[in-house]
Amino acid sequence: MTGLTDRVALVTGAARGVGSTIAQTLADAGAEVILSDVLVAEGEEAAAEIGGSASFAKLDVTQETDWENVVAATLKRVGRIDILVNNAAVLHLGTLENTPPDVFRRVLEVNTVGPYLGTRAVLGAMKSQGAGSIVHVASIDGLVGMNGVSAYASSKFGVRGLSKSSSLELGRSGIRVNSVCPAGGNPEMYGPWYSKLADIADQTEAYNNNRSLPGTVEYQAIANAVLYLASDASAGVTGIDLPVDGGATAGKFIEGFNSL
Numbered sequence: 001m002t003g004l005t006d007r008v009a010l011v012t013g014a015a016r017g018v019g020s021t022i023a024q025t026l027a028d029a030g031a032e033v034i035l036s037d038v039l040v041a042e043g044e045e046a047a048a049e050i051g052g053s054a055s056f057a058k059l060d061v062t063q064e065t066d067w068e069n070v071v072a073a074t075l076k077r078v079g080r081i082d083i084l085v086n087n088a089a090v091l092h093l094g095t096l097e098n099t100p101p102d103v104f105r106r107v108l109e110v111n112t113v114g115p116y117l118g119t120r121a122v123l124g125a126m127k128s129q130g131a132g133s134i135v136h137v138a139s140i141d142g143l144v145g146m147n148g149v150s151a152y153a154s155s156k157f158g159v160r161g162l163s164k165s166s167s168l169e170l171g172r173s174g175i176r177v178n179s180v181c182p183a184g185g186n187p188e189m190y191g192p193w194y195s196k197l198a199d200i201a202d203q204t205e206a207y208n209n210n211r212s213l214p215g216t217v218e219y220q221a222i223a224n225a226v227l228y229l230a231s232d233a234s235a236g237v238t239g240i241d242l243p244v245d246g247g248a249t250a251g252k253f254i255e256g257f258n259s260l
């Protein structure tokens with residue numbers, strides 16, 4: 001049921017990290033995958049590693065014309081788009097006071113406006129096919145708030161709103177829209193904050209361990225959830241947020257309570 005033979009999938013932010021694992025996973029399931037990213041060399045390399053019919057297209061998710069060009073080229077070449085995975089995103093770590101307006105806007109632009117533009121770009125093709133699956137990669141930070149991530153959390157709560165509302169608008173056209181909410185991904189995303197986080201490693205470790213399944217989630221587990229939502233295995237499932245968070249949103253863990 002998770003087979004994707006004859007399906008065409010477009011994955012954003014696929015040059016590295018979770019996105020490239022998603023692309024590989026969809027390709028392994030039989031899909032023709034178009035990897036896209038602003039990182040051209042890495043994206044081409046990731047597509048070459050997948051091999052087969054996988055290809056790379058440069059796509060900045062904030063640019064409407066990039067979306068138009070990639071969708072038009074895909075339709076011209078293969079005639080359809082069955083799956084869109086809105087995975088590309090940027091992170092900003094900082095309290096509200098340390099988040100200037102231009103940074104806040106930029107995070108929303110990539111993480112929320114990007115998926116909105118992507119959804120609009122593939123709508124025509126999916127509507128004429130009478131079928132399609134759009135999967136947004138949100139975050140645990142789109143399910144619960146956390147200090148130091150106001151911009152990022154706002155963008156990920158926003159994409160969940162986009163997901164739910166568009167699922168209602170598009171379901172009657174045979175298009176399903178869902179979100180995956182991971183806890184964990186590529187540490188490269190932490191960029192300039194990586195060394196600062198290392199200074200508070202004990203706190204981040206405690207945070208990661210306060211879960212039903214302690215630690216961070218493997219890329220493959222996130223990609224498997226995307227595959228489920230992209231494929232017919234999830235027929236009838238739309239408008240959901242699927243946490244892939246090791247139970248982080250299940251509640252709080254109190255070590256001593258396990259011995260009561």
Ligand SMILES: NC(=O)c1ccc[n+]([C@@H]2O[C@H](COP(=O)([O-])OP(=O)(O)OC[C@H]3O[C@@H](n4cnc5c(N)ncnc54)[C@H](O)[C@@H]3O)[C@@H](O)[C@H]2O)c1
Nearest residue numbers: 013017018038060061087088089137139182184185186189
């Ligand atoms: N890294 C984590 O800990 C974590 C946790 C929860 C959720 N996520 C989510 O998982 C997804 C994948 O992130 P990742 O962990 O692989 O991090 P990553 O930084 O490796 O991947 C993000 C990708 O998006 C690309 N990108 C950034 N801006 C872009 C733009 N304007 N247009 C096109 N591509 C752009 C980057 O070049 C990069 O390849 C993201 O949606 C992220 O928010 C990550």
